[in-house]
Amino acid sequence: MSSEKKQAELIREISGVNPLKCMKCGKCSATCPAYNEMDIKPHQFVSYVANENIEALVQSKSLWKCLSCFACVERCPRDVQPGRLIDAARQVVVRQRGGNYLKADEIPELLDPELPQQLLVSAFRRYRR
Amino acid sequence: MQRIGVFVCHCGSNIAATVDVKKVAEMALLEPGVVHAEDYQYMCSEAGQEKIIEAIREKNLTGVVVCSCSPRMHETTFRKAAEKAGLNPYMVEIANIREHCSWIHKDMEEATKKAVILTRAAIAKVNLNTPLKPGESRVTKRALVIGGGIAGIQTALDIADAGYEVDIVEREPSIGGRMSQLDKTFPTLDCSACILTPKMVEASAHEKINIYTYSEVEKVSGFVGDFTVDIRKKARYVDMDKCTGCGVCQEKCPSKKAPSEFNRGLNTRSAIYTPFAQAIPNVPVIDTDSCIKFKTGKCGVCSKVCQAGAIDYTQKDEIVSQKYGAIVVATGFDTIKLDNYDEYAYSQSKDVITSLELERIMNAAGPTKGHLERFSDGKAPKEMVFIQCVGSRCADDRGKPYCSKICCMYTAKHAMLIRDKYPDVNVTVFYIDVRTPGKNFDEFYRRAVEQYGVNYIKGQVGKVIPQPNGKLLVQGSDLLDNRQILKEADMVVLATAIEPNEGVRKIATMLTASIDTNNFLTEAHAKLRPVESPTAGIFLSGVCQGPKDIPETVAQAGAAAVKAIGLLAKDKLLTNPCTAQSDELLCNGCSTCANVCPYGAISYEDKEVNDHGIRETRRIAVVNSALCQGCGACTVTCPSGAMDLQGFSNRQILAEVDAICR
């Protein structure tokens, strides 16, 4: 099995999502609040996994722009859950490739007095291993 | 001992590609009673049937097993062939080695093994078969059509034209159904009322057609050829015979706040009302929920102004009981509720409407007299957005898994009509796929794009965002451009999924007609018997069977009529001989069987029996084979084992079990 095939398999497994359920309606991309910040759009994400085009995916900055707001999950008519796919790709990057979108030493600079703990905890969970 | 012939069908390659048919025939010969076995390419063909007939004659066969497709497909075919050769047709059994074997297994060895076992079971059964003779039952030469929309009207007209009496039962105060609500029809753009109204008039004037409006089917009993149906005629509070249809009562009625069902709640109607001007019958009904007289006891204006004296506040519901030979279901559809799709803001903005509401708006007799306007402020829209597949093609339980089939075409129609009448209005359609199979359909859609400049965007809408300034912001995908669109619109129209009308499940249960998970009635065979229910004597017309447009509905309505006529034309029907019988030597007269029989087919007689030389009079169960439908409930409940079912006897089924487990 090629490594991309394996990675695609892994993403499907972690996410529990079957990208073949997608009917390519584009509602996920229509609904995504972070759409403009993404280089690979949510609906493309689904077909990238289906086509096992993983290298481009894990390099994508979309991984770090998804807000996990579940609008795509809620509104998808085919129950594909693109948000879970994006998270699984992010997991692949932080677990296997040591990717790390948030470095410990950059944190002090990002803090301000009003910032809730919740924000740091959440960002840590999503961005780091 | 039986002399059994086994006939193994290749079904072209359908069976032969996965099952070694020669082996099956070979193995069959080893079974007790089998004196002949052969295989052939298409057993159901003329030549195949001839082979069976020949073998029966030449080898004096007393039983036949055909290893082929499902008995639901060709059991009758093979039984008829056997009959031709002089064999009792009930001496034929089918081993289903296609649907239950070759089509679901890939491994040849495995599939062949299974086919051999299935054949063995069928042989074991035939060894115990006995010749059966069907009884006869009469046919009531009258048909019932449930639903008075275009499907029901067409079916009724066709049956009546063949000379049979037909009753139409319609729930609403008038016949006409959904089609009466439509403005224009695709792909010809002729006016819906102009083609429907004459049919409504024809039906009401037809001497063979009797119409029960404002009525519902309450109870169904009996079986093919001899149904008894109770129809509830709801109280109209208006005497049908006296009313002249002058309409003064509706004009003078002081309660005018009830939402008009016919106009989809877009405007109001009086408490005494006919749903629309061309209603048939043109006799109003009183809606007691909004009538002041019924709510407070004071008013009575309609009664005072009615010169014919037709108003009768004391009227009661009436039950009519009638016998029918055939029943046609034509209960139609409604659009789904949009509570699960509020991202499109249907409940949050008056300017987000369904396509059916748009039909009423575009209609000259509708709430806006045919003027396209916003319901929030009455202004004419400049930007219209249509959203396709709202609730259709949905994998979860929010919507419907199927394509509603009519939306692509009616949206093209709406877009075209709007661009034609209001050239300054821009029309945008967000679509997933444009589906236009049908004569002149794609041409129609292309005209909308090419001649009328309708802007089709491939991509679904994610959210409709009402703006403080009264506009609607439509946030959607343009998949071909790979961008997210924010489009300001004045009105948004939702191509809402359609679903079978409410209450159809209740009707299906009364008719014991099968129904699928989407509440569409199931046809007896998807391709070959599309207008018949698996329940004999029940026929399907229109959208109750699956989404359809008007031409398809009319075609199916005619087909259902022909099937019903075919039944009514017979004087007698052969009944299923697979009925229960009690063994008088075993029966102890306990009444358990009669209690479980859904047809009241079992009664008790005092009968003199000779039990091993002892003569005595015993109370014994007797099955009326004309009433027995052969379910077998009594056979299992019988504590003494006296009841048995012909054709599915205890010994036969046990023999099958044994053969399978061997």
Add this chain to the structure above:
Amino acid sequence: MSIEAKEEFRPKIVAFCCNWCSYAGADLAGSSRLGYPADVKIIRVPCSCRVNPMFILRAFEKGADGVIMCGCHPGDCHYSTGNYYARRRMTLLFSMLDYIGVENGRTRVEWVSAAEGVKFSTTMNEFVEKIHSLGKNVRLGDLRCRN
């Protein structure tokens, strides 16, 4: 015998299907090419209420490893009430069977309509898998019944 014992376990499974819903559902599974193991053999009965507990006992006696009965959905019986009787009978029978050692997993009732080819296939796949996990049925197998 010892060679046979090493063979892969192929369970014997009998499925009783009512003519109106489940048998048609099985046909639909077939025409939709929705596969399930060949271990399942279907016997057609007019209605689930025709299934005499005796048939099921006989199957186990004869070495069946599992028996499944399929009928129309409650309320949709072609004969109005047949499946209600069947449901009641099977509940009693299965608890009795469980009591004498034929585990509940070896018996099953499932409602499959004529339109549910997918459900028929998934049900059969699940059932066969369950029987595989339970292994061979020996509790009710009667060697005298072997032929």
Add this chain to the structure above:
Amino acid sequence: MKYSYYPGCTLKNKAKALDVYARASAKALGFELEEIKDWQCCGGVYPLGSDEIATKLSSVRALNDAKEKQQDLVTLCSACHHVIKRVNDDMKNVEDIRTRANNYMKLDEPYAGETTVLHFLEVLRDRVGFDTVKEKVKNPLTGKKIGAYYGCLLLRPGKILEFDNPENPKIMEDFIRALGAEPVIYPYRNECCGGYISLKEKEMSGNMCGNIMESAKGFGADLLITACPLCLYNLNASTQDGLPVYYFTELLAEALGVKEEVAQV
């Protein structure tokens, strides 16, 4: 009536207001929030990966604690509610996660999703009843036009959270009515504020909160209420001339006349 209560990290710190007003209001309404012992942070976001077990355990502990006390588990912070409710759903319905989590936990009796998780608002709606809340209001917030800001975590995915209609919720609007104020419905109330993106991308969350504020203002809201500390932070940080944003519990306490009490403590 006593409920197990899971406050979560932020409510012990930056979002104390959300917590203390809730406790005071609960008392006034006749129910008690019993903080579970030794609770651990929920992690802020629900671990989406179906193979992530360890990160779900803190929720399981809280859930099991409530189960042992035979109490329903009440949450306040939207994020905690989202995480705990979804983990509970996993424990109830996903066999693999249930087995593996229980293998870690080694409880006397395995946990299988028995606890009912309620958001404080759900307690008000389903247990206390908004009619009762209305009766107990001493200082009705008459004349105030309040926009409810739901955000995403309370509502989605609707099938699991079962909080309200995810596209047209009304629980907060009913809440606002119970306090005597007028709810303002605006379409962005269930759109995301940007969540954790604001740590590194202030501009992005700023734009999103800008849309929310504009929409709420446009439809005539004077102020917004929220249940989520992160939403409150993002909304406050985003715009210069935005509407004031409050925790819903603060308004509740005010209406019930217990706000002063809390301030004195």
